[in-house]
Amino acid sequence: VPSTLLRIRPEHTIALIETGANHPGEIKTLAEIVDPDFGIITNVGMAHLEGFGSLEGVKRTKGELYDYLRAKHGTVFLDNDSEELTVMAGGLHCICYGKPCNEVLSVEGEIEECAPFLKIRWRPAGGEWQKVESRLIGDYNLKNMLAAALIGCTFGVGVEQINEALAAYEPRNNRSQLLKTGDNTLIVDAYNANPTSMRAAIENFCNMKVERRMAILGDMGELGASSWQAHQDIVNLLVESGIDHVWLVGPKFRAARHPFRTFDNVEQVKRALAIEKPHKYYILIKGSHGTRLYDLPACL
Structure with missing residues (x-):
């Protein structure tokens, strides 16, 4: 200021x-x-x-x-x-x-x-x-x-x-950016995340009239004693979402109870993407800044 x-x-x-x-x-x-x-x-x-x-x-x-x-x-x-x-x-x-x-x-x-x-x-x-x-x-x-x-x-x-x-106006800085790569369409909202913005992003993603959805979501930081429940609430929403593939990144999401694939950090996600190469998906990428999910567009 x-x-x-x-x-x-x-x-x-x-x-x-x-x-x-x-x-x-x-x-x-x-x-x-x-x-x-x-x-x-x-x-x-x-x-x-x-x-x-x-x-x-x-x-x-x-x-x-x-x-x-x-x-x-x-x-x-x-x-x-x-x-x-x-x-x-x-x-x-x-x-x-x-x-x-x-x-x-x-x-x-x-x-x-x-x-x-x-x-x-x-x-x-x-x-x-x-x-x-x-x-x-x-x-x-x-x-x-x-x-x-x-x-x-x-x-x-x-x-x-x-x-x-x-x-x-076109959003920059990993805030609700829509990026088209050679293989996929990305919604990159990886500048930051909290339970309110994460829920809004997931609900909007599910309301989009597209096929073949994938979500790569990272831990939400600075939640203190509310952290475990906040992450559990998000995975409960994801269970009901109908998104085709959900990847969760970070120890906070790993600690919640859910059926989704988890990764310790963004480097593990990069290695998985290099092998599996998603194609023709709409992919939501969202997480707190510290998860560094903003590095993923180059891999997709």
Whole structure:
């Protein structure tokens, strides 16, 4: 955060700063440094539980941004569909986005197709419906697109410019990337993983209208005392998923009870891929950064 702030120059009129955390109190400290006028929490999930202690700890820590803005009489961009965030944002001035409902939202939208790229329609309050075909995969990215559209509208970006930006954005850095190799189509989401994002990725993968699915999933880190149950819950989901082949990587997945093939590390997976050479599969690759599953695309 400080290094980003130090790059701000007189010609800049808006700065968008990420205040990340994995322990209580860190967002409070960062908010005091940034002194924001607006804020957005996109979701609350079971991440970094080793530092936060529980989902309630996650909510309290992320809520430190809301606390700062509440004291400053700032503004929050709010996902109207999230009951948790709505409760947390009590007493704040909110500009809302979400799926169409009985309320008047500043931006509303819905999915039209997800096969595999996400196509949505959205509109600002009182405006015409806009259709965008993105380069994003995963129905969970609807909310990210709506949040971006809302923030653009709030700061005077034109609807056509917003559409162009949403359509042109292509994920990088192993975050929900779709890659086509000579043999397979890969969904690479190996920058990080937690129970919430892992479940969303698996469910979206199962909803894709494709044949011959394979999942290579790595351990989820920083879950503390919740780790064993979190991994067991994921393998229980996988048992019901109908995915053709599931490979699990790391000691945490190995310790859970399941029928799937396991590997100690990514190097073992590479050796197996060199021998077995999957062909014409859609392959989901997801795990925490420490599992290094981001090395696998070169092998597929």
